[in-house]
Amino acid sequence: MIKAVFFDLYQTLVRYQPSQEELEAEALKNLGIDITAAALHLPILTANEYIYQQIARRPLSRRSREEVMALYMEYQRIVLKEAGITAEEKVVLNLLGMMQQAKMDLVLFDDVLKALDDLKKRGLKLGLISNIERDMSATLEKLGLSTRLDIVVTSQDAGFTKPQPEIFLHALKQANVKPNEAVYVGDQYQVDVIGASAAGIKGVLLDRDGYYQEKLDCPKIKDLKELIKLL
Structure with a gap:
């Protein structure tokens, strides 16, 4: 019997606004490269998969400034390559600089609050397991998630990062449930599933x-409505 449902945060419960695709397209336009935000969607998903796996292997906090810079340079190279854009290193560096200065807000996906409320009505414990390395209390409160989540576990709290099983076991202990009594929902196969x-x-x-x-x-599943049906 399922007693708890845990969620990833980025691209599962929340997204960026403006979208990364829009900001990348605007930055590239300023660099003389014309491409639509839609054309950058899949390239960014591919680059996201790369960076999530890299951070899972070794968190940013355990990397030098130069290593972090190299990691995000490679991220932008992947975006450009997957979009069919050939660019010099100077362009990649300028693109990275623009993206680092871009301002993005976190907003909930439209299906999140209703799904969480429906799960709560079923008497399920709800939790967050994320590779975030900072306190998220203020952000979760602003998004309306703090009152809906019973457990919040970050890599900063647990001392481990997904896909290490220890961070999941830490969350299970906090929720006081067994592994076979829980479900975890995330957008990355290697890191989450x-x-x-x-x-x-x-x-x-x-x-x-x-x-x-x-x-x-x-x-x-393609949205959280399907999660309700799945459970």
């Missing part, structure tokens, strides 16, 4: 954009 499975938790892949076309060994 594999990590949860390693801790004995059923992982559910939230693929809002249809990025994962291959057959996977886990339930896949």
Whole structure:
């Protein structure tokens, strides 16, 4: 019997506004490269998968400033390559600088609050498990999530990062539930689903954009409405 549902944060419960695609397209336009935000959508998803896996292997806090810079330079190279853009290193560096200065707000996906409220009505404990390395209390309160989440576990709190099973086990202990009594929902297969499975938790892949076309060994949903039906 499922007693708790845990969620990832970025691209699962929240997104950026303006979108990264819009900001990247604007930055590239300023660098003389004309491309639409829509054309950058899949390239950014591919680059996101890369960076999430890299951060999971070694958090940014354990990397030197030069290593972090190199990581994000590679991120931008992947975006450009996947978009079919050939650019000199100077362009990549300028693009990274523009994106680092860009201002983005975090907003909830439209289906989040209703889904969380529906799960709460079922008597389920709700939690967040994220590789964030800072206190998120003010942000969660601003988004209206603090009153809906019973447990919040970050890599800063647990001392481990997804996909390490220890961060998931830490959340289970906080919720006082067994692995087979929990479900974890996230947008990254390697980091979220594999990590949860390693801790004995059923992982559910939230693929809002249809990025994962291959057959996977886990339930896949396109929005949180489908999660309600799945449970």
